[in-house]
Amino acid sequence: MYFLEIKKEHKEFLGSIRHWEQLKVAFETDNIWIKDFSPEQLNSAEIQQLPYKTVYEAKENLLFEKDKRLPSKKMPQGLLWAPILRALPVSLPGFNHNFFGIDQKLKVVLKPSEDVKEAFGLLVDYEELKPYIEWAPKYRLQPLNWVVLGKKILIIGNPLLPIKGSTYWFDNHFLIPTGYNFEWFALTRILQEKLNPLQENIILWNQDNSYTVIPKTTLKELSISSFRLTFS
Structure with a gap:
């Protein structure tokens, strides 16, 4: 059987696995213990990206750190x-989006990712978009x-236009540069709750x-007329 150990001060990170309802939780002084993981859960991205945790395998009342031969x-x-649903209420301690924890700090940073996802956002220059949109058929713009955004134009939807620009994929109301993800992407849901609680x-x-925070009310349907009116 496997057990996960994490300090109580970091329990907000457990929000990413709270939906695994079969898990059991116990509290010990400054630590939280979790058990009853399925093999798939134990090897999942949620567990691998969970910071400050230690995973043990129990053998004859001794705990071995995962993949190590000597007991800890x-x-x-x-x-x-x-x-877990009873032990960890929905309302978890708050934190800001830049730093986590008390004695330790964890920056929210993006890093290259091997995930392949369809682009849903395109950030382009006016000079790149204008020649295309002036001659684009209506059906190509409607979706x-x-x-x-300042000197740039953000286009959202699918399929995107075949013009030069920076592309983004979409996850939980976040537009993230394609080829990147959060270093601790298991925290995406918690970040969303803090930065964009009403979605x-x-x-x-x-x-x-x-x-950049973009209110949904500022988005307009892409069309030749809306483009000309904006830049007239």
Whole structure:
């Protein structure tokens, strides 16, 4: 059997696995213990990307860190186990989007990812978009929405236009540069709850880890007329 151990001060990170309802949780002084993982869950991205955790395999009352041959400690005695939904209420301690924890800090950063996902956002220059949109057929523009962001234009939808620009994939109301993901992508849901609790915005992340909040009400249907009116 496998067990996961994490400090109580980091329990907000467990929100990413709280939906695995068969899990059992026990509290021990400063630590939280979790058990009853399925093999698929144990090897999932949610567990691999969970910070500050240690996974043990229990053998004859001894705990071995996963894939290690020597025991690390004895199994704690007297733990009282409860279903994870009851042990960890929906309302978890708050944190800001830049740093986590108390004694330790964890920056929210993007890193290259091998995931292949369909692009859903395109950030382009006005000079690139204008020649195409002036001659594009109506049906090619109808599925798309757009908004002006400073000197750039963001187009959202699918299929995107075949013009030069920066592409983004869409996840939980986040637009993330294609080929990238959060270093701790298991925290996406928690980030969304903190940055966009009412889901009334789209958040565009940049490769330098900054972001732009885009109210959905500012998006317009892409058309030749809306483009000309905006830049007339």
